[in-house]
Amino acid sequence: MAIEQASLTEISDVFYRDVQSLGMSPLWRSTQPGPRDGVPAAPYQPCHWSWSDIERSLVRAAAIVKPGPEAERRALQLCNPGVAPSPSPTHTLTAAVQMVMPGEIAPSHRHTMAAIRFIIQGDGAITMVNGEPLSMTPGDLILTPGWCWHGHINRTEAPMIWMDGLDVPLVRSLKAGLYEGYPDELHPATKPIDHSVSRYGSGHLRPVWEQTSTKISPMLKFPWAQTEQSLRDLAKVDSSPFDDVAMQYTNPSTGGHVLPTMGCWMQLLRPEAHTRAHRHSTCHVYHVFRGSGSTIVDGVQIDWKQGDFFALPPDCWHEHLNRSSSEPAFLFSTNDLPVFESLGLYREDAYAERDGHQEVVASYAARYGDSRN
Numbered sequence: 560m561a562i563e564q565a566s567l568t569e570i571s572d573v574f575y576r577d578v579q580s581l582g583m584s585p586l587w588r589s590t591q592p593g594p595r596d597g598v599p600a601a602p603y604q605p606c607h608w609s610w611s612d613i614e615r616s617l618v619r620a621a622a623i624v625k626p627g628p629e630a631e632r633r634a635l636q637l638c639n640p641g642v643a644p645s646p647s648p649t650h651t652l653t654a655a656v657q658m659v660m661p662g663e664i665a666p667s668h669r670h671t672m673a674a675i676r677f678i679i680q681g682d683g684a685i686t687m688v689n690g691e692p693l694s695m696t697p698g699d700l701i702l703t704p705g706w707c708w709h710g711h712i713n714r715t716e717a718p719m720i721w722m723d724g725l726d727v728p729l730v731r732s733l734k735a736g737l738y739e740g741y742p743d744e745l746h747p748a749t750k751p752i753d754h755s756v757s758r759y760g761s762g763h764l765r766p767v768w769e770q771t772s773t774k775i776s777p778m779l780k781f782p783w784a785q786t787e788q789s790l791r792d793l794a795k796v797d798s799s800p801f802d803d804v805a806m807q808y809t810n811p812s813t814g815g816h817v818l819p820t821m822g823c824w825m826q827l828l829r830p831e832a833h834t835r836a837h838r839h840s841t842c843h844v845y846h847v848f849r850g851s852g853s854t855i856v857d858g859v860q861i862d863w864k865q866g867d868f869f870a871l872p873p874d875c876w877h878e879h880l881n882r883s884s885s886e887p888a889f890l891f892s893t894n895d896l897p898v899f900e901s902l903g904l905y906r907e908d909a910y911a912e913r914d915g916h917q918e919v920v921a922s923y924a925a926r927y928g929d930s931r932n
Contacts, residue, residue: 588903599838599906600914601875603641605856606648607923610847610866617658617720620781626665626711631740632871633658633665634723637844639870640874643714647728648870649842651838652821654744655723656868657714659684667741671752674703674725677891679866681719685712688779690749695719698848700808700891702817704775705730706737708746721769722846722868724893726820758802759811776810776817788874790827790889800915801837803828803879815897822896828852828881828888836878839907843894850888852881858920876917 578585588847594600610620616635624630627700634657639648647653656679659665667687676686678699686693689707703709756843759765759778762785786806794804804827808817816822828834828850836855845854849866856877861869871877879889899905910917 561929571845572739576808584830599840599874599908601857601872603672603872604648604927605859605869605871605875605923606637606639606641606860606927607863607869608867609638610864610868612657613868614866617656621660621718626659631666635890637802637868637870641872642728645728646846649728649872649895651726651729652844652893653723653725653727653841654846654868654870654893656789656842657711657721658713658825659719659721661713661716661718663712663713664745664774666744667708667746668739669706669741670738671705671735672725672727672730673705673820674709674723675818675821675823675893676701676703679712679722679725679846679848681715681717683715684719685714685752686710687712687748690752691751691754691779691860692748693780694753695721696783698786700781700786700823702776702779704818708741708932710745712745722822723890724821724844726818727893729820729895737911752781756782757770759786762809762811765811772810774810774813774815774819776808776812778811781808781817784826787889790825790908792883794827794829794852794887798829800835801878801909803834803881818894819897819901822894824890824892824894826879826890826892827862828879828890830881830883830885830887832879832881832884833916834879835859836876836917837907838874838876838908838910840873840896840905841896841899842871843871843892844868845890845892848889848891850881850886852879852888854879855917855919858917858919859923860919878910878916902909 632752634655636646636655637648638646642650676699678695682696684695688703688709755778798804808823810817847863847865847867854861857875
């Protein structure tokens with residue numbers, strides 16, 4: 560039998576080499592696409608970035624690099640070691656923090672990757688998107704759909720800082736990434752400032768002569784004042800057991816997501832709110848706009864405060880806590896939900912044990928604190 564087995568092994572090895580040389584692979588030797596028991600699990604770790612580290616690094620960057628020929632964008636990418644070598648917080652989304660100093664211009668360019676800007680600090684700078692000047696104040700969400708000319712100009716007396724979120728890993732995986740620089744420094748304005756906000760800003764009304772709809776929101780800026788008021792109004796009447804008071808930014812012409820590849824949310828966690836845990840097939844990148852609290856991810860507690868960022872992989876159990884007894888916390892996030900919904904792949908489960916709350920087994924610092932060193 561030993562000789563027969565050795566002979567079979569030799570025959571098999573020759574067969575596998577032969578089919579490989581012919582550009583084929585035996586399916587029965589391939590790695591399965593997911594857990595064999597059908598139970599999902601997070602494919603990589605969550606990640607957390609503190610605002611103090613980000614801000615200090617931006618100040619240092621301002622002293623050594625300037626937007627223009629040297630570097631079109633002074634932006635620091637957030638890198639999760641769990642998705643290395645991709646310099647991104649999740650496998651489908653990138654996030655960076657960009658700073659434009661007084662008097663600076665970040666030159667116009669365009670790319671097939673879609674982008675969002677969530678404004679963190681500063682007031683009054685302009686992002687130019689396909690000829691529309693969009694004013695920037697903290698809490699505003701600004702869209703840059705794919706292949707739109709866009710650049711930034713700061714004529715104020717203070718630095719402007721915002722979050723950049725893009726679908727770069729997803730678009731690159733589809734081999735659809737294209738880039739083009741604008742021949743001049745800044746694409747010119749062809750519309751009044753905040754034109755699309757004036758046209759569609761009511762959210763539930765549109766000009767009667769416009770009958771077309773598109774998966775890309777025609778409104779390119781969502782002002783913070785309207786967002787906050789909507790959240791506070793919703794908090795009076797309803798909430799989610801998993802996300803507390805959470806709202807999705809929507810396309811005013813369809814009611815769907817603002818972009819085909821990225822969803823944008825804003826959450827209000829009421830004082831002392833503690834949501835139940837759940838998991839879903841999508842990933843999220845969070846920015847703490849206001850407040851402080853914790854998010855428990857697969858039993859690991861991430862403590863966060865204003866300005867921090869954290870990223871959650873798909874299929875991780877997670878729940879949120881607002882530590883304050885008097886003030887709400889606001890969390891902005893981007894996600895890849897539109898892609899999963901369009902492909903029919905979205906899945907969500909509620910945590911059934913311990914009344915919906917996980918046991919905390921470690922702090923983020925203890926479990927992952929050294930992983931980026």
